[in-house]
Amino acid sequence: MFNIIRPGLQRSLIRLHSGCRGSLRSPMENVLSKRFVHLSHNGFGSENAKIPCMISQAHWSGKIGWEVGSLRGLRQFSSSPTRATKAEKSESGQEKDSETSSKSSFSEIMQMLKLAKPETKLMGLAMLFLCVSSTVSMLFPSIIGKVIDMTKDDSTDCIKIFNREIPLVNFYVCITITFMVGALANFGRVVTLRRVGERLMARIRLRTLKKLFYQDATFWDKQKSGDLISRLINDSTVVTRSLTQNVSDGLRAGISGLVGISMMFFISSKLTAYMCLMFPPLIFLSLVFGRRIKALSKLIQQQLGSLTRVSEEQFGFVKTIQTFNNEAHEVGKFKTEVKKLYDLSIKEGQLNGYFYGGTGFVGNIAIIALLSMGTYMVKAGELSVGDLSSFMMYTIYSGSSVFSLSNFYTELMKGVGASSRVFELTNITPLINPVTGKKINDIDGDIVFKDIHFKYPTRPHHTVFSNLNLKIKRGEHVCLVGPSGCGKSTISQLLLRFYDPLEGEILLNGHNLKDMSLSYYRRQVGIVQQEPTLFSGTILENLTYGKKDATQEEVIKACQLASCQEFIEQFADKYQTVVGSKGASLSGGQKQRVALARTLITNPKILILDEATSALDTRSEKAIQKTLIQRQQKGQTTISIAHRLSTIRMSDRIVVFNHKGEIVEQGAFKEMYADPQSELNKLLSKNEGKDSTEEELDEIEEAKKSGN
Ligand SMILES: Nc1ncnc2c1ncn2[C@@H]1O[C@H](COP(=O)(O)OP(=O)(O)OP(=O)(O)O)[C@@H](O)[C@H]1O
Numbered sequence: 244m245f246n247i248i249r250p251g252l253q254r255s256l257i258r259l260h261s262g263c264r265g266s267l268r269s270p271m272e273n274v275l276s277k278r279f280v281h282l283s284h285n286g287f288g289s290e291n292a293k294i295p296c297m298i299s300q301a302h303w304s305g306k307i308g309w310e311v312g313s314l315r316g317l318r319q320f321s322s323s324p325t326r327a328t329k330a331e332k333s334e335s336g337q338e339k340d341s342e343t344s345s346k347s348s349f350s351e352i353m354q355m356l357k358l359a360k361p362e363t364k365l366m367g368l369a370m371l372f373l374c375v376s377s378t379v380s381m382l383f384p385s386i387i388g389k390v391i392d393m394t395k396d397d398s399t400d401c402i403k404i405f406n407r408e409i410p411l412v413n414f415y416v417c418i419t420i421t422f423m424v425g426a427l428a429n430f431g432r433v434v435t436l437r438r439v440g441e442r443l444m445a446r447i448r449l450r451t452l453k454k455l456f457y458q459d460a461t462f463w464d465k466q467k468s469g470d471l472i473s474r475l476i477n478d479s480t481v482v483t484r485s486l487t488q489n490v491s492d493g494l495r496a497g498i499s500g501l502v503g504i505s506m507m508f509f510i511s512s513k514l515t516a517y518m519c520l521m522f523p524p525l526i527f528l529s530l531v532f533g534r535r536i537k538a539l540s541k542l543i544q545q546q547l548g549s550l551t552r553v554s555e556e557q558f559g560f561v562k563t564i565q566t567f568n569n570e571a572h573e574v575g576k577f578k579t580e581v582k583k584l585y586d587l588s589i590k591e592g593q594l595n596g597y598f599y600g601g602t603g604f605v606g607n608i609a610i611i612a613l614l615s616m617g618t619y620m621v622k623a624g625e626l627s628v629g630d631l632s633s634f635m636m637y638t639i640y641s642g643s644s645v646f647s648l649s650n651f652y653t654e655l656m657k658g659v660g661a662s663s664r665v666f667e668l669t670n671i672t673p674l675i676n677p678v679t680g681k682k683i684n685d686i687d688g689d690i691v692f693k694d695i696h697f698k699y700p701t702r703p704h705h706t707v708f709s710n711l712n713l714k715i716k717r718g719e720h721v722c723l724v725g726p727s728g729c730g731k732s733t734i735s736q737l738l739l740r741f742y743d744p745l746e747g748e749i750l751l752n753g754h755n756l757k758d759m760s761l762s763y764y765r766r767q768v769g770i771v772q773q774e775p776t777l778f779s780g781t782i783l784e785n786l787t788y789g790k791k792d793a794t795q796e797e798v799i800k801a802c803q804l805a806s807c808q809e810f811i812e813q814f815a816d817k818y819q820t821v822v823g824s825k826g827a828s829l830s831g832g833q834k835q836r837v838a839l840a841r842t843l844i845t846n847p848k849i850l851i852l853d854e855a856t857s858a859l860d861t862r863s864e865k866a867i868q869k870t871l872i873q874r875q876q877k878g879q880t881t882i883s884i885a886h887r888l889s890t891i892r893m894s895d896r897i898v899v900f901n902h903k904g905e906i907v908e909q910g911a912f913k914e915m916y917a918d919p920q921s922e923l924n925k926l927l928s929k930n931e932g933k934d935s936t937e938e939e940l941d942e943i944e945e946a947k948k949s950g951n
């Protein structure tokens with residue numbers, strides 16, 4: 244009975260296991276290969292039986308390990324008190340936290356299962372195929388038993404099934420047809436399940452990404468891109484695998500177990516009753532270990548996330564690392580993360596070892612006990628040899644099923660862990676919803692900041708504005724100046740409603756910003772950031788990012804306004820020049836001008852230039868000055884933030900801030916510049932300008948004279 248499978252077949256079955264995680268196995272192959280490994284090698288439930296799963300797991304982790312993120316980072320971004328508590332917990336003891344959360348496993352499982360709801364029909368079809376293929380494969384032991392018993396009687400070429408004599412030829416034809424049906428069902432199951440899996444994964448990923456883009460700035464201030472990539476790529480894969488392949492494997496195990504036990508009852512109820520004694524310890528072991536594996540696999544996911552974060556940062560700053568000669572230090576940093584992951588994986592390996600060792604021992608003892616009891620019954624004439632053979636095969640089938648069910652449980656727990664990480668993203672409600680609110684078009688009036696009190700949510704102890712009042716008239720070009728960190732960029736952040744003020748309100752042409760639909764409003768406002776952010780496509784793609792349907796004339800016009808047409812025309816590929824990652828193949832000034840043209844192409848009613856021309860030469864700056872004058876003539880408002888005198892002097896009105904974010908002076912450039920005591924001059928003397936240089940020289944001369 245133990246030599247049914249040829250070694251060649253056995254090898255190929257094991258290969259099938261390791262390569263495909265069972266998804267391409269037929270139920271028959273599945274059971275046969277398991278049976279062979281269990282019995283012919285190291286006995287029932289040996290560690291070898293787990294090899295396929297382990298190999299595939301390693302292969303799988305290796306494949307997408309870089310894209311994995313950490314739970315800790317994501318927990319930190321939550322603004323709700325519950326999540327803050329969770330984050331604290333995760334820092335004080337992640338494992339403990341995970342174990343505690345396992346109590347809510349049932350609701351988590353249900354929440355995860357709901358993800359597959361839209362696939363119910365296809366899943367149902369896959370399960371139907373599965374039932375057919377599993378039932379067919381469960382006929383196998385029975386057939387073996389019948390064939391063995393037939394050898395007792397050489398004179399007949401009939402086989403006895405349900406007390407009916409069936410000619411052997413008919414029997415084999417029926418069996419072949421049945422197996423063909425099984426093969427077709429198996430094909431249907433694999434294809435359908437794959438389809439369900441891919442649809443599910445695509446939906447989870449898209450849903451998560453969509454949710455992410457609607458999150459507010461506070462969320463983004465706290466998140467780490469490695470964590471988000473992890474949830475998008477890795478966790479969605481784990482969840483999908485858990486919901487499709489794993490559910491299918493679990494169901495197949497359930498069917499095999501049920502059919503197997505029923506057949507065993509049919510053959511010998513007495514032996515079956517004994518056999519059932521081995522189930523409780525196996526189920527107990529799988530429950531205990533399932534929980535631990537869930538906790539551990541969550542930690543492994545987190546650690547993979549840390550690894551991603553470290554490497555992501557390292558790759559992003561290679562030049563800085565090389566400049567500071569810190570290559571060895573960075574390798575060390577990465578090594579520490581790798582070591583942590585290694586330790587966790589070893590721990591998981593040990594846990595698996597205990598589990599499979601324990602269950603294997605219980606299984607092997609049960610088989611030997613059943614075999615000896617069965618032999619005794621054969622001798623006593625209570626059972627035929629064929630029946631005993633069938634019974635033992637069903638025992639192995641059912642044992643394998645219980646075994647698979649335990650694996651199903653641990654895989655399900657992994658899925659639950661991963662889905663909770665995905666849900667942490669999709670369940671977050673943004674503090675500022677960009678789509679709700681009135682679609683207000685007439686914002687081209689005055690901009691009023693009224694009694695604004697503001698602190699960044701991530702830095703609640705630092706007040707940026709305590710009572711800011713600022714009015715900007717329609718068509719005005721206002722320049723905000725002040726020491727670094729005084730809150731100039733924060734004004735643009737508030738005006739784009741990335742954050743809400745704690746107190747006070749921002750009014751645009753009398754409309755409260757909080758009442759407006761942000762997605763609609765932001766189309767009318769343009770900002771060129773302090774750090775120009777270009778995408779890795781061509782110049783043209785970057786230019787038309789805010790207006791996909793821009794005509795060639797519009798593109799050229801915007802480039803002229805931003806003084807970037809000349810240098811673009813000089814490139815061999817002109818507008819089709821690829822700018823590299825983050826625009827790396829352009830100079831600082833070129834990047835600024837492309838970014839400016841990208842904003843100007845949208846012809847915004849309000850334009851914010853946050854140090855947007857800081858890297859430009861005088862010629863380009865003058866060209867842009869003309870553009871700003873044209874805007875003014877059209878009644879379009881411009882707010883510029885600047886440190887450079889050449890930029891500051893372009894504006895109609897200058898608003899000077901002190902380091903506390905208070906407005907200390909405002910007025911026209913000429914008057915303020917002419918007054919040596921003005922705050923503007925004090926600031927300029929700190930920053931740049933002839934005056935400062937002369938003062939500094941005087942100071943140096945004085946110091947020299949006094950001998951210091
Ligand atoms: N996203 C943020 N989260 C927390 N604090 C922030 C954030 N952005 C800015 N800050 C803090 O708010 C204060 C004002 O910053 P802001 O960027 O507005 O300064 P700024 O006047 O534009 O300075 P600079 O001239 O250097 O650009 C600073 O103390 C800064 O550290």
Ligand SMILES: [Mg+2]
Nearest residue numbers: 731732773853
């Ligand atoms: Mg700034």
